[in-house]
Amino acid sequence: MARKAERCAWVPGPLIVGAGPSGLAVAACLRNKGVPCLILERSNCIASLWQLKTYNRLCLHLPKNLCELPLMPFPENFPEYPSKQQFISYLEAYAKKFDILPMFNRTVVSAEYDNGLGLWRVKAVGGGAKEEMEYVCRWLVVATGENTEAVMPEMDGIRDFNGLIMHTSSYKSGETFRDKKVLVVGCGNSGMEVCLDLCNHNALPSLVVRDSVHILPREMLGQSTFRLSMFLLRWLPMRMVDRLLLMFSRAILGDTALFGLRRPLLGPLELKSLTGKTPVLDIGTLAKIKSGEIKMYYPGIVAVLPTELSVGKSLFSCSDETSDDFDAIILATGYKSNVPYWLKERDFSENNINGWKGEHGLYAVGFSRKGLSGASIDARNVAQDIEKCWKLS
Known part of the structure; x- marks a missing residue:
């Protein structure tokens, strides 16, 4: 039985859900407008995904000037x-x-x-007593981002695996896996970078291409x-820019x-714009794959089955039915948004979550599939739109 809200509070301005980069950006733009x-x-x-759920060697994949939030550049002494x-x-x-000053430990x-x-x-539920609180507001800004909940795939036999299994949200460093055989499932930016980190710590990684x-x-x-890419898009159509990028x-x-590592039929920019799937920016992993330091399994896994040879299990590849034993499995299988679970709004469904403005004072920041630069643009637009209503109220 659902618990009744014990308290109710009126919020005179916008209520923002999420204190990551998107939430901070829109809050700063609003404060700047009074x-x-x-x-x-x-x-x-703040930025709990960055602080609590990322590996140690992570760096921004784009130059700093493309990742800065509104109204404040990065320090000049920071690297590119x-x-x-x-x-x-x-x-x-x-x-x-x-x-x-966000209110922490408040789960909407x-x-x-x-x-x-x-x-x-x-x-929202939270606080020391885990009480439920109801907030009433005129404007609601969803800034939880696209990467909220870890995606945990189902694989036959994985529940019986005797070794360590973790999502990349729990991975910190390859030091933990020194001299161990590790299977990394997923070849996006996280999977590729984790494999490189494992190599640099003398682990023995294998990569499943899903x-x-x-x-x-x-x-x-x-x-x-x-x-x-952004420069070329000013002058050329997206498909032509994609062809140039692939040629280079x-x-x-x-x-x-x-x-x-087969390429999709659609080019990298077109695929990103249509599906949100980000291309991998190589920082040295491909050289490790070419040298054989990272073993490849493709196009995927059939099953993880028991073996008496080690603490781990045997992996069976879809392509040639070869198998191997592993001490650990790391799932680089990405994240998903949790907004559809708590926001009762049909226009903000899981499949339609990329606009910055909805109805009845509903806004979204960080769902444009354009990274931090997109979140900054969203934040400025949201703050400007709310300011007009604020001045009239």
């Missing part, structure tokens, strides 16, 4: 691709500069527009691939299909 706001964050810190800790310190300084469990009142009712994937060099022609990529990286 509009007060309230942020609810389910974790105990800031590290995880540098990015976290930037976000903490950002929150301090704009006096952003439902949000629904009350047609009778013409207001949003947002219920799908076709675009692998691009992080830099082309002396500049970042992303920046080059093949010249630099070679034919990735020779190593089991």
